[in-house]
Amino acid sequence: MKKLPKHRASDISDTGIHLRVFSADGIQHTPVDYAHQDDYYMFGFIESGECDIHIDFNSYRLTAHCAALVLPGQVHSFVQATGLNAYILMIDSAFIEENSKRPFEQYTLGTQTVELSPEQQTELTSLFTILAGKLAQTSKHPQTLALHLSLAIIDIIGEAITSKQTAHSLPQRYVEHTITFRNLLKQHVEHSHSPSYYARMMNISLMYLNEAVKGTTGFSVSQNIQYEIVTRAKRSLIYTSKSVKEIAQELGFEDYAYFTRLFSKTAGISPTDFRKNHK
The missing domain is CATH 1.10.10.60 (Homeodomain-like)
Incomplete structure (x- = not known):
């Protein structure tokens, strides 16, 4: 019987943290272009360019200077990209505190993209660059630092989501x-x-x-x-x-x-x- 592919955190990394870097000059990772589910969170940051994705039968265009999120269990696939420079952080949900997850549940109540302030963009670029270097190392200490860097990235995206909700004055x-x-x-x-x-x-x-x-x-x-x-x-x-x-x-x-x-x-x-x- 045909089944929907499901990716597990243990499949992508022994540590529960994995980073994919996409470069317009030469994509370092091939996007997953078939529909599937994950049991982990995915946080994306588009530095430049744009890409189209499907999430639960809806199509979204992600453009420069925005963040995006795919929750565990959502069916999604990559469609196409133009001049894309981006990062995608995949992280086991066990690493994220319950209080920190709440903005992301709130995120699914609206659009699938989050606009970032110039300051947030600069912070994310720096954090993702450092994270890529730490994950390339094999010793245990850099892996511990990688978790702290990942959580800092998640906090910034959560902050952007919360700010967006507050701006709409929703009770x-x-x-x-x-x-x-x-x-x-x-x-x-x-x-x-x-x-x-x-x-x-x-x-x-x-x-x-x-x-x-x-x-x-x-x-x-x-x-x-x-x-x-x-x-x-x-x-x-x-x-x-x-x-x-x-x-x-x-x-x-x-x-x-x-x-x-x-x-x-x-x-x-x-x-x-x-x-x-x-x-």
């Missing part, structure tokens, strides 16, 4: 509730599609949860649930050979016809036609 409690809801949704969507189920788990009213989620994402709780269901279904339709009925059952639908209607309404195309279009 922090809305963001917190939305992040909690989305994390619960990822864990439980196969077991419950009911908005009230998630409100009860969070000990808040459904009305307030809807207010927070819609204020943050622009979509209601129900719409977010439907989007998560359809995104998972799309992954299975493209990257596995499971039948539509099997996919529906895995996503918690006893009524196969209802799943098909929901998918068609949300995606604008039937599951069968979606699979045909992506062969």
Whole structure:
């Protein structure tokens, strides 16, 4: 049976930290151009040039002086690049403190790119350059320094994300509730599609949860649930050979016809036609 490739942190490095450097003069690393998932975080910094990537069926153009992030579990692939000079830091999620992860969960509520200030750009260029040198060394001490450098890079990108959110004056409690809801949704969507189920788990009213989620994402709780269901279904339709009925059952639908209607309404195309279009 066809399966979606999954990359593990242990596959890329014994230390859980790996850096890829892309140069317009001669790319030092070949981009991964097939769709796959990772169990680690990816932090990108575009010094110059641009590139196109796909993340969970959405296309994004990354341009100079911006940062980008791919969370563990997101399906992504590299499409193309023009004059690209960039760094991509891959790091095991175990190295990142839970508090530090929160801005990155918040990041997925908006666009997939983060504009950087000139100061942040300069800091990242310096840190990535030093990190590349440390990772090229084999002794244990430079590897310890590499972790500290990696965490400094992550903090700068997190700071940029937080600044962007603050500029939009979004109530922090809305963001917190939305992040909690989305994390619960990822864990439980196969077991419950009911908005009230998630409100009860969070000990808040459904009305307030809807207010927070819609204020943050622009979509209601129900719409977010439907989007998560359809995104998972799309992954299975493209990257596995499971039948539509099997996919529906895995996503918690006893009524196969209802799943098909929901998918068609949300995606604008039937599951069968979606699979045909992506062969």
